[in-house]
Structures are given as structure tokens and as C-alpha cells.
Amino acid sequence: MSRRTYFIDEGLGETRGGVLLDDRPERLLIQRDDDSQRLALGARLRARVRHVEPALAMAFLDLGEGAEASLSFKPDSRPRQGEALEIEIRTEARAGKLATARLIGPAQGDPALLSPAPSLLDQLRDMARDGELITGKAARQIADEAEAEALEILHPLPGGGSIAIEPTRALTAIDVDVGERKGAEAKRVTRQANLAALGVAARVLRLKGLGGLIVFDMAGRGHDGAALMAAARAAFNPDNPGVSIGPISRFGTIELTVPRRARPVTDILTDATGRVSARTLAQRLVRRLEAEGRASPGGRLSGRCAPAVAEAAKPALALLSARIGARFEVSADPTSPWDRIEVHAR
Template sequence: MSRRASFIDRGLGETRGGVLLDDRPERLFVVRDDAPQRLRLGARLRARVRHVEPQLGIAFLDLGEGAEAILPFKPDARPRQGEALEVEIRVEPRAGKLATLRALGPAQGEPALLAQAPDLTEVLAGFVGDEDPVTGPEARALADEAEAEALQTVHPLPGGGTIAIETTRALTSIDVDVGDRKGAEVKRVTRQANLAAITEGARLLRLKGQGGLVVFDLAGRGHDGTALMNAMRAAFQPDNPGVAIGPVSRFGTIELTVPRRAAPVLDTLCDAGGRLTDRSLAQRLIRRMEAEAAANPGARLQVRCAPAVAEAAAPLLESLAGRIGRRFEVSPEAGRGREAFEVSAS
């Protein structure tokens, strides 16, 4: 029977938490200290209807402090422009898409945050129950492992072969490659690779926070539709309610929709081009400095990094000084690669 556990790494400037499925990362949440609280999943707000699109069945609502979200509505529950509503964040914003709201009822007053979203401890408890999360150095190692796996595109399959997970504005594709998977009977090897890809693909989609339309491009041909559908239902059961799975097509693909709720973790870690942001690299630099300081008590740290990373790390250095003391010097170096920072002790 599968076992789930959780971890929380409370760092400077961000908290990373996640869920393990049989000791492998299954979910990852990265919450930055300066992230807008009113756009997090479960936050409750007073909002004002800014614009209504009757033909699309959506309204655009002002949440205050420059935040905006959309409210889907049925024809018999059309909101009025200018009215105030109490709402809840049902789907977090993602790249190029606004947050989606659920209406709770009428309200009075200007847009405001009424209740913050559940904190990360509560979110994780929803997946693992009352079991205490792993914390401390072990949690940091688990968070690093989960983050590294979430950032990969090509992932190995147990027993051989790979899957490649790539996302566009329209859908997420999962390409199955048998690769060097061993076996004398090609059809049997292909079937095992496809079944492994479904299980791994479901876990990795949860880890990356990807949802919406998903297409599995299966390996081989002449698929056992019943076995594959049973595997799909079992693999995506944790994502219910709301999962819809289509049959195996004549092109050897399976389409499904997975509900979107929290924003993809890559939206926090990466820019529009898929590169780690300066802020994400700054968080890595701060963690490296903490580790070096712990390994060399009393030593002075010399840090060399790209200017953009140094600038992103600057707001975090005061908090770091409060934790390890002012025993570091950060030297921005023009021409140094963004990921090629160095931390040494002397």
C-alpha cells in the first residue's frame, strides 16, 4: 500500500513544502514571503465586479492592490457591474492566466483580503493527515530533490525508458520512449513501459503542478485499452474530483483533463523562457551560504556571483546576518554565469 509523508523547509525568503509518495517527491509548493496573499488558493476576499462578459459567462473582478481575477457564472446568476461580492480563490493564477474565483455571496465595502489562504502546514495535512512533517536539514534535502526533479523535462522510468513532459499554453504532452528497456518480447516490453509511464507521469504532473489538458503519446501500437484505462484511473485517483479520461485513440494517444488548482511550481521558479529566475538563484545562493556557515563556524564567507543574482539576494542578506552573523562579503562579478556562484570560507 502506498504511503505518503510531508516535509517543510522554512528558509529565508521562502518556505518549501511537499508530499512524498513511497519516499519519492509527489508534490512541491514554493511560497515566497513577498508573494501576494490575496491570490493564493483558498484566500477569501471582498471584490468588486469591474466588467461582465455575458457571452463568455465570465466577469472580471477587482481584488484590490492591483490584483484581478475572473468569476465564471451561469446565465441565471449574472453579476452586476460595480457590485461587491465575497469570493474565494478557487484556482491560482498561472503564466498568462488570471486566478479563478468562486462566489460566496453579496458584500459591502471596497476590495479587501478577508481571510488568508490556509498555511502550508494545513495544505500538507490535507494530503497526509495529522502526521507531523519532516523539518530541519532532512526537509531541506528533500525540498532540493523535489525541486531538481520538478525542473527536469526528461525523466527515467523504472526498468528503463524515459518520458518527456513538456507544456504549452494549450496542453501538456507526455512522450513515452522505451529506450534501452530490456526484454525479449517487444510487445510485452512496450506494454510495461506504457504502464510505468502512466504511473510516473501522474506523479510528476502533481509534482510540477501541471493540469488542464494532458496528452500521453504512448509507445508502440496495438495497445491493451482496458489495462491502460485501469492504470490511468488508478494513477490519477489522487487528482479527483474532476479528472476526465478519454479512450486510447487510433494514433496511440490518451487524452485526459486534470483539474488545475494551485499554480505550477515552475511559474514560481522560472521565467517565461523556462530559466530559473534571479530570485530563485538568489534563494539557492542563500541556502549555500547557510550550509557553508554551518560547516565552518566562525569563518568568514566570500561569495562571488553574477550582479543580477547579487541584486536579487540583497533583500535577504539582512535576515541571513541575523541568523549567521555579518561574516560574509558578496562580490558581484560582471561576466560570471548566473548559476556559477561560488561560496568559500576563510
């Protein structure tokens, strides 16, 4: 039987939490101090209809403080421009897409946050059920490992082979590669790889926070459709309600849809070019300085990084100074590679 535990790493400027499935990262939630509470999944707000697009059956909502969301409507329930509505955030914003809202009912007054989203701890408890909570140094290490895996494209399969997970604007493509998986019978080896791929992909997709249309390019040909469908249903059951799985096609592909809910982890960790963002690197810098500070009480600390990373780190560095004292300095080095972070104690 599968076992789930959950962890919380409370950092400076950022809290990371997640779920482990049989000791492998399955979920990663990241909350940063400057995130808008009005765009968090499950937040309830009073919104104002800013614009209505009848052809799209969509209204665009002003949530206040610069936050926006979209609301789909049926022809017989078209909202009016300027109308106040009570809504709940149904899916968080992602790259190029607004958050979406669920209509609760009419309202009175200006845009306002009525009730915040469930806390990160409450979300994790719901996901992990009766799992054990991990905190402290162990949680930080797990969060670092989960973050690294969420950013990978290639993911190994137990017993050999791998899958490549690559999101596009339209869908997420998953390629199954048998690789050097060993076995006496090629068809049996391929079948085992495909079944393993469904389980690993479901876990990693949850870790990455990816949903929408998913397309698997299964390895080999002459597939056991019934076995693959049963494996897919079991693997993606934690994503229900809302999962829809199609039969394997004559081209060896399986299509399914998984509900989108939270913002994809890669949207949080990377910038518009796809590289790790200055903010993410800044959080890594602060974590390393904090760890060195604990390992060298009273020692002087120095850090070196790219200028944009040093700038992004300033708010969290102020918090670090309040925690361990102003016994560190960070040098912004224009010649430093983008993702290089150096921290030393002296």
C-alpha cells in the same frame, strides 16, 4: 501499499514543503515572503467587479492591492460592474492567466482579504494524511531534489525507458519512450513501459503542479485499452475530484483532463524565458551561505554570482545577516554565467 510522508524546509525569504510518495517527490509547494496572500488557493476575499464581458460570461474582479481574478457566471446570474462580492480563490494565477474565483455571495464594502488560505503545513497534512513530518537538514535536501526534478523534462521509468513532459499553452504533452528497456518479448516490454509511464507521469505532474488537458503518446501499437484505462484511473485518483480520462485513440494517444489548482512550480522557479529565475538562484545562494555559515561558525564567507541574482538576494541576505551576523559578502560579477553560484568560507 503506497506510503506518503511530508516535509517542510523553512528558509530565509522562502518556505518549501512537499509530499513524498514511496520516498519520491510527489508535491512541491513554495511560498515566498512577497507572495500575495490575496491570490493564494483557498483565500476568501471581498472583491469589486471591475469589468464584465457578457460574450465570455466572465467578470474581472479587483481584489485590492493590485490583485485581480476572473469569475465565470451563468446568464441568469450576471454580476454588475462596481458590485461587491464575496469570493474564494479556486485556481491560482499562472503564466498569462489570472487567478479564478468561486462566488460565495453578495458583500458590502471595499476589496479586502477576509480569511487567508490554509497554511502550507495544513495543506501538506491534508495531502499526506497520517504521514510522518520531515524537517531540518533532511527536509532541505529533499526540497532541493524535488525542485531539481520539477525542472526536468525527461524522467526515467523503473525498469528502463523514459517519459518527456513538455507543457504548451494549450496542453501538456507526454511522450513515452521504451528506450533500452529489456525483455524477451517486445510487445510485453512496451506494455510494461506504458503502464509504468502512467504512474510516473501522474506523480511528476503533481510535483510540477500541472493540470488542464494532458495528452499521452503511448509507445508501440495494438494497446490493451482496458489495462491502460485501469492504470490511468489508479494513477490519477489522487487528483480527483475532476479528473476525466478518454479511451486510447487509434493513434495511440490517451487524453485526460486534470483540475488546475495551485500555480505551476515552473512558473515560480523560472522567468518568462524559461530559465531559472534570478529570485530562485538568489534563494539558492542564501541557502548555501547559510549552510557554510553553520559549518564554519565565526568564519568569513564570500559569494559570487551574476548581478541580477545578487540584487534579488538582498532582502534574504538582510535576514541572513540578522541570523548569523554580517560576516559575509556577495560579489556581483558581470562575467559570471547566469546560473553559477560560488560560496566559500575563509
